[in-house]
Amino acid sequence: MPEGHTIHRAARDQRPMLVGQELAVASPQGRFAAGAAMLDRRRCTAIDAYGKHLLYRFDTDRALHIHLGLFGQFRTARLPAPKPRGAVRVRLTSGSHVVDINGPNTCEVLDAPEAAALVARIGPDVLRADANAERAWTRIARSRVAIGQLLMDQSVIAGIGNIYRSEILWRQRIHPATPGTAIGREGFDRIWADAVHLLAIGVERNAIVTVDAARPSRSRYRERVNIFGKTKCPVCAGPIERFELAARRVFACAACQPKV
DNA sequence: TTGATTGTTACCGG
C-alpha cells in the first residue's frame, strides 16, 4: 500500500544512504537512459524537496527530478540488489543500498536553469525552513477561488494534498468553499501553522496522522484522520458533506465549518 | 474488465 508515502518521507529515507556517495544511476527500462547516463558515477550531494517535487543534486549542474504523483513508489533494499519489481524507471545504487523508483509522474534530468525554473514556480513549502508564507498569503488574500482549491494549487502553497486539505480546514473550522478573499490574515495563519504541524507529524510517523489522540492506530488508516472518507463528524456527530473541489473529493462538516 | 485513487500539468474557452 502506498499509504502515507509522501515525498517528504522519501526525501528523509533516501538521505542517509545516498547523499555523499557516488551512485550508479541506471534506467532499467531504457526510457530515461540518456538522463541516467549523465548522472551515472556522480556523487549525490543533496536531496532537496520542494513540495512533492524531489531534486537529487549531484556534483554536476544536472539534477534528477522526481515526482511520485499518485502511484509512484520508492523501494529500497540493501545490496546485493534484488531483481527489479514491476516497471522500475530508475535505479540508484550506492555503496550499500539500492533504490528503485516505480511509477513516478515525473522522472527527468534537469540542467541548472530548468531546476531553478522548477523551484521558482512552486509556492512556499510549509515544511521548509526557508518558506516564505507571505507569498502564499498574498495569493490567497486576493483570490476569490475557494480555499479548498487554493490549498491544492502548488504554485500557491506546496506540500498539502487532498487528505490534508480536508483535515486542516476541518480542524480550523473553515469551510472549503470559502473564497480566499474571505479567509483573513488570522485564518491564513491558522491554516499555515496547522499545515506545518501536521506535515511534520507526517514526516515523523511516515503516515498521515491528523487526530490529536495520544496514540493513533499504527495500522488503521481510518483511526488516524478526522473526517476524510467519513460520514459523521467526530466532534458534533453531524453529517459530513462530500463534494468535488479541484476535481478531487473534499469533506466538510456543515455544522462545524459554516459557509461564509 | 472496471473503477477508484494520498498528484500534476497542458490546453482551451469565456
Add this chain to the structure above:
DNA sequence: TCCGGTAACAATCA
C-alpha cells in the same frame, strides 16, 4: 489575467 473544465498520465487493487 484569471478561472473553470477537460484530458492525459502514472500503477495497483478490489
